[in-house]
Amino acid sequence: MSADAIYRWQNDQLLEVSPDDVPETPMTVADSWLVDSGKVLALNLHQQRFLDAVPAAQHETAEKFFTAAIAALPRAGAWFPRVELRGAEFLLRLRANPELRRSAKVISFTGEDPRSQPSVKGPDIAALGALQVGARAHGADEAIILTNEGFVIEGAYSAILWWRGEILCGPPTEFARVDSVTARSVLTLARALGLDTHEEAVTPAELAETEVWVVNALHGIRIVSEWVEGPAVAEKPGRLTQWRTRLGALARTI
Known part of the structure; x- marks a missing residue:
């Protein structure tokens, strides 16, 4: 091929x-x-x-x-x-694999939600690609989609997770979004390691000084290095490297 x-x-x-x-x-x-x-x-x-x-x-x-x-x-x-x-x-x-990254800059998308079928991967790829173009125009790598109330749902091409101390968190299940395989894998791994996981509805401002991850099948786990025009984020030294290694170890030969 x-x-x-x-x-x-x-x-x-x-x-x-x-x-x-x-x-x-x-x-x-x-x-x-x-x-x-x-x-x-x-x-x-x-x-x-x-x-x-x-x-x-x-x-x-x-x-x-x-x-x-x-x-x-x-x-x-x-x-x-x-x-x-x-x-x-x-x-x-x-497709030949593009450059892989360990971090990403994100920006909140505040326009009308462009997703027509938010729980299915495929129909909205072009519309979400347009969000990414807009994000890059503002110096970001990923656009974060919010509910009408301003709560975080997901990135255009990524799921979003964050840490509250040693508790790994994500958006509520009832928020319409693609069932991210990578996010599910990370959360399952956390539970297998005996860590608590939690769902919460949060605005970007409520993630200030929090370690935030965007995860997908291409890059695995990326840490949010900057939330453009948004909250200041944090990073616990060594955690990202440790978890990227753990997640990578779960890959299996096809």
Whole structure:
């Protein structure tokens, strides 16, 4: 397989197509994950999230496609593939892995929520990408979406977690957002280590002097180094490195 290639599931096989052959139909479902030297974190959860979002009539085809997509991924090097459902077509995008970072600057997005299906990964990727462009124009890497009341929900391309002492916290479950595989993995790891976890509705201002993380499948855990036009954040020395190592150790060979 070649880098940055696109493959269509057709006649029970993956066939490479040009970008011009990709249907203009909006994405119904998508999922992506980091592959590093043939290892992936919580691939079963990515698979389940993707299949759960696929319409029932396409579920059997989706299972065959996903299995073939995994089998086709390179086992050497670093990649960030994405599986997609567009209308009736399943696609695999094989993308060379971009630069990975340990920190991120964030900014609160205060406009109207652009998400049309906030609990499904895929339909809103383009709209969330526009949020990222706006964030970068203000010197930030990630836009943080807020409720109408100003409470933190999630980042455009990340989930958000924070620490209250030794308690790992996140937004309330009832806040509509994508079920982040990475956030779920981090929270599960915390509980396995005997740490308490907690859900709370917070405004950015209520995270002042708090260690805040944005987490996703590409970068894993990134610490928020600055909240642009927002609260001053903190960092406990050594914690980020320790947790990035712990999370990385959970990756398994595909």
